[in-house]
Amino acid sequence: MATKQIIVLNVNGDDHEILVKPQQTLLEVLRETLGFTGTKQGCNEGSCGACTVLVNNKPTLACSTLAVAAVGKEIMTIEGLAGQDGTLHPIQKSFVENGAIQCGFCTPGMVMSTKSLLDRNPNPSEEEIKEGLSGNLCRCTGYAKIIKAVKAVAAG
Amino acid sequence: MQRGKVTGVTDKPSEEIMEGYSVIGKSVPRTDAWDKVIGRAVYTEDIKLPNMLYGKILRSPHAHARIVSINTEKAEKLPGVKMVMTGKDILPVKYGIVPFAQDEYGLAIDKVRYVGDDVAAVAAVDEATAAEALELIEVVYEPLPAVFTVEDAMKDGAPEIHEGPKVKNNVSIQYRKEFGSIDKGFEESFHIREDVFKTHGQYHAPLEPHAAIAMYEPSGKLTLWSSTQIPFFLRHNLASTLGITEDRVRVIKPVVGGGFGVKIDMFSKDFCAAFMSMKTGRPVKMVYDREEALTCVRGRHPSIVKVRTGVAKDGRIISQYIDLTVDGGAYNSTAPLIITLSGYFAMIPYNIPNLVLDAKHVYTNKYANGAMRGHGAPQMRFAVESQMDILAADLGMDALEIRRINALEAGCDHPAKMILRSCGFKESLDLAANAIGWKEKRGKGNFRGVGLGGSGWASGVNNMSHIGGGAVVKLEKTGGVTVLTGAADIGQGAESVIAQIVAEELGVSFAKVRVIAADTDVCPLDSGTFGSGVTVRSGKAAQLAARDIKKQILTVVAKNIGGDPEHLTIKDDYIWQNGQKKMDINKAVKLVQYADIQVPMIGRGYYQLPAKEPTTLLRDNGDISGSYSFGTQAAEVEVDPKSGRVKIIKIVTADDAGRALNPDQVEGQVEGAVMTGLGHTLFEDPDFDMTNGQARSTSFTDYKLPTALDAPDQEVIHIETDDPVGPFGAKECGEGATIYTAPAIVNAITDAIGVRINDLPITPEKILRALEEKNNKGRKEA
Ligand code: FES
Ligand code: FES
Numbered sequence: 012m013a014t015k016q017i018i019v020l021n022v023n024g025d026d027h028e029i030l031v032k033p034q035q036t037l038l039e040v041l042r043e044t045l046g047f048t049g050t051k052q053g054c055n056e057g058s059c060g061a062c063t064v065l066v067n068n069k070p071t072l073a074c075s076t077l078a079v080a081a082v083g084k085e086i087m088t089i090e091g092l093a094g095q096d097g098t099l100h101p102i103q104k105s106f107v108e109n110g111a112i113q114c115g116f117c118t119p120g121m122v123m124s125t126k127s128l129l130d131r132n133p134n135p136s137e138e139e140i141k142e143g144l145s146g147n148l149c150r151c152t153g154y155a156k157i158i159k160a161v162k163a164v165a166a167g
Numbered sequence: 168m169q170r171g172k173v174t175g176v177t178d179k180p181s182e183e184i185m186e187g188y189s190v191i192g193k194s195v196p197r198t199d200a201w202d203k204v205i206g207r208a209v210y211t212e213d214i215k216l217p218n219m220l221y222g223k224i225l226r227s228p229h230a231h232a233r234i235v236s237i238n239t240e241k242a243e244k245l246p247g248v249k250m251v252m253t254g255k256d257i258l259p260v261k262y263g264i265v266p267f268a269q270d271e272y273g274l275a276i277d278k279v280r281y282v283g284d285d286v287a288a289v290a291a292v293d294e295a296t297a298a299e300a301l302e303l304i305e306v307v308y309e310p311l312p313a314v315f316t317v318e319d320a321m322k323d324g325a326p327e328i329h330e331g332p333k334v335k336n337n338v339s340i341q342y343r344k345e346f347g348s349i350d351k352g353f354e355e356s357f358h359i360r361e362d363v364f365k366t367h368g369q370y371h372a373p374l375e376p377h378a379a380i381a382m383y384e385p386s387g388k389l390t391l392w393s394s395t396q397i398p399f400f401l402r403h404n405l406a407s408t409l410g411i412t413e414d415r416v417r418v419i420k421p422v423v424g425g426g427f428g429v430k431i432d433m434f435s436k437d438f439c440a441a442f443m444s445m446k447t448g449r450p451v452k453m454v455y456d457r458e459e460a461l462t463c464v465r466g467r468h469p470s471i472v473k474v475r476t477g478v479a480k481d482g483r484i485i486s487q488y489i490d491l492t493v494d495g496g497a498y499n500s501t502a503p504l505i506i507t508l509s510g511y512f513a514m515i516p517y518n519i520p521n522l523v524l525d526a527k528h529v530y531t532n533k534y535a536n537g538a539m540r541g542h543g544a545p546q547m548r549f550a551v552e553s554q555m556d557i558l559a560a561d562l563g564m565d566a567l568e569i570r571r572i573n574a575l576e577a578g579c580d581h582p583a584k585m586i587l588r589s590c591g592f593k594e595s596l597d598l599a600a601n602a603i604g605w606k607e608k609r610g611k612g613n614f615r616g617v618g619l620g621g622s623g624w625a626s627g628v629n630n631m632s633h634i635g636g637g638a639v640v641k642l643e644k645t646g647g648v649t650v651l652t653g654a655a656d657i658g659q660g661a662e663s664v665i666a667q668i669v670a671e672e673l674g675v676s677f678a679k680v681r682v683i684a685a686d687t688d689v690c691p692l693d694s695g696t697f698g699s700g701v702t703v704r705s706g707k708a709a710q711l712a713a714r715d716i717k718k719q720i721l722t723v724v725a726k727n728i729g730g731d732p733e734h735l736t737i738k739d740d741y742i743w744q745n746g747q748k749k750m751d752i753n754k755a756v757k758l759v760q761y762a763d764i765q766v767p768m769i770g771r772g773y774y775q776l777p778a779k780e781p782t783t784l785l786r787d788n789g790d791i792s793g794s795y796s797f798g799t800q801a802a803e804v805e806v807d808p809k810s811g812r813v814k815i816i817k818i819v820t821a822d823d824a825g826r827a828l829n830p831d832q833v834e835g836q837v838e839g840a841v842m843t844g845l846g847h848t849l850f851e852d853p854d855f856d857m858t859n860g861q862a863r864s865t866s867f868t869d870y871k872l873p874t875a876l877d878a879p880d881q882e883v884i885h886i887e888t889d890d891p892v893g894p895f896g897a898k899e900c901g902e903g904a905t906i907y908t909a910p911a912i913v914n915a916i917t918d919a920i921g922v923r924i925n926d927l928p929i930t931p932e933k934i935l936r937a938l939e940e941k942n943n944k945g946r947k948e949a
Contacts, residue, residue: 042213047206048206048209048212048213049205049206049207050206051210051374051375051424052212052376053374053375053376053457054457054866054867055456055457056457056866056867056868058866058867058868059374059457059867061374088206089204089205089206090205090206090207092205093205099201099204099205103204103205106200106204107196107197107200107201107204108196109831110194110196110197110831110832110834110835112197112199112200112203112204113425113658113659113660113835113839114373114374114375114422114423114424114425114657114658115199115200115202115203115204115208115422115424115658116210116373116374116375116424116425116658117374118203118204119204119206122204140875141874141875141876141878142875142876144874144875145874145875145876146874147874147875148374148867148872148874149374150371150372150373150374150425150427150839150843150872151373151374151425151658151835151839152835152838152839152842153835153838153839153840153841153842153843153873153878153881154838154842154873154874154875154878155834155835155838155878155881156831156834156835156838157875158875158878
């Protein structure tokens, strides 16, 4: 077995020095080592989007990314999105107000994907929203209220 | 924005406040939305306990085999492995949802019955070690012949999946339900036709995989955190299979990431985590991977439904004979329920004076099927609603009209003696048809079409034992309210709706109510989340508990300010007398506390509809629920004749869910249910290798769930009927809306292409084949 190594990961603005195995995924390290359990594991094989985090502002499936590959980059998880004082990010607020959350298991990934979508395209059309969220599965909402929530943020 | 704040309530003039509801009927954000959106909601998988071990299950590679021997020695010697267990270690006590149909052990004993059956379990210091240990367990199997279709399973001489006198030709449960006289009915019919419909399986696929953590303490107490829908039944099943009393088991349901029925049964992750924690004295965590959470749990029952219907000239249904065979997979799970519920939902939403249902539940060597959103009704409604369109065409009638003529109404003398206190079905037909543009769009062909499907569903199934719920409402000195409920929120929003009910009934603001739920040591007994009964059952219990405490407060206040307590009420945090504000709730609470009556201030409520003991669902006619939801779905589709692909343009749901306590949440339930129905109708299809029973759909890559790209335009129309049974007039809304999606879409496709497909799913290949056959026929006739 390959040897463990010490790496530094920057998560939500803070540096964390940790010991990892080369094959450990970013998801495992975030959840198990660092306790950022807001990032969800729905499949662990890159096909549900529940583990979506932002790495250097790019939506990234943490289950399909090695922890070592995230060294030197800025990682943002759902825990890092709200303000220090607890104020919700406009996307979070919109999800809450528009009934876009049921079981909530897809929510963190969905919110992170929305953030990346709106960063790239602040005024997406309905088709662009659907396209932008098509990698995030939700079994509860039928997507209707999620799409509505995203539209509402885009409209400001 | 403030958490849970209902704005614009207390600033209104008093007359306006006294009218109408303060929080009922308002789309307040759910109480748990905030935690969920910041990543703070704690699901079972997120919990870590000191000194915790990780468990894994060894699963059968054979669809049907005898276990000759299991050698665990090597696995036990692997450093880091703390325990290995097999069926030999456990009590031979069977468990299951329905007592007389129990046929499962915590781990397989002697025999495995599907690829994935639970054979052994390991607990180790970490997951990787546990996984490595599984590879070291040596199992010798003697493979047995296996069957994968109900047709093969029922043949004489077919392999016996469960031996024993109760099962013949693998038919594990069989029942006949009869109302009126079908023979006479068919004699009187003007037109009779028979059709056969087939439905396929479906994975529930909640995004959160199944998980459990067990912690056994030296005192003899076992605590299990589990992603379950039914904490109290789980406690019961755990205690009986472990051979301990229920009072030593505490089941806690953390936040659950969806269930849809697949978290009703106990699974080996619950049983083995508990067993190994008891033996090792350490907490044990078990989380299923995605493949296990799809292929080793439960699914929707595939079915074959033969329907023979006799109608009068004007389209009235006179007689109906239904022969239903469902593929149960390797175990019974909810077997008696699926077939009886199918029967009951053949009796709704149309008046069918003479009906016979012959139903069978058949074992096959595939994963077991169980309750899934609609539980039996989607299969039945797909068949019957498809045939309604066929009958209408035979009679030269409009498909909307034939439904209107047969629609049940509130207060009717129901042939099966169901009591319909409220029923918005007729209205739903008209509203859905109008909204989809029925008149303009129906029958135009040209690969675009509209279709309808109607249905109803129970607000909890009550004609069986122990289907009740309790609630306790505690009032704090500061005016805060704590509700203890056994209701299990699995994402549908039960806790939030219960908070709304208590806030309204007690007259306090929504933000003051905190709900503590689904902990069997702390919360009152509740039967759990199934049959779409939570709002009506647990919600009503909470309402009664709030009413109880309200009465206590008002008695004391009346003594203090004079007058009859009956003329006092609490609303928007104030005590009111004859339309006048008298004092705020905090002051009232203080009064009560200084009065010489018992503290703590506790209100109690319990709600259960009359039920018979033991379960009588199988035998009796009669009401099976306190209330029934009704609705119609209308679909508009476009079919591409070149590729056979179907585009769903719009789905309208006109839904009578009684009073919508939280309209946004009702809509959310409907929209989600529609997508589950849409996926099932068009492409979700658990695939098996029919030579060996190996599941082929083992991930979200080869089992496609609908994505945002599949989301059609949806319109939800609420029909408010104010049912007298449920809290504030509410009925169910979680399951009903998934039932009629398939017939609405299929009837629309038929309208678009002019040919009907009777077996789900409606894939592009089937459409192309149907079009080709139609063309060939057209050519021959020409
Ligand atoms: S957990 Fe990473 S995509 Fe599903
Ligand atoms: S809210 Fe449950 S999966 Fe999206």
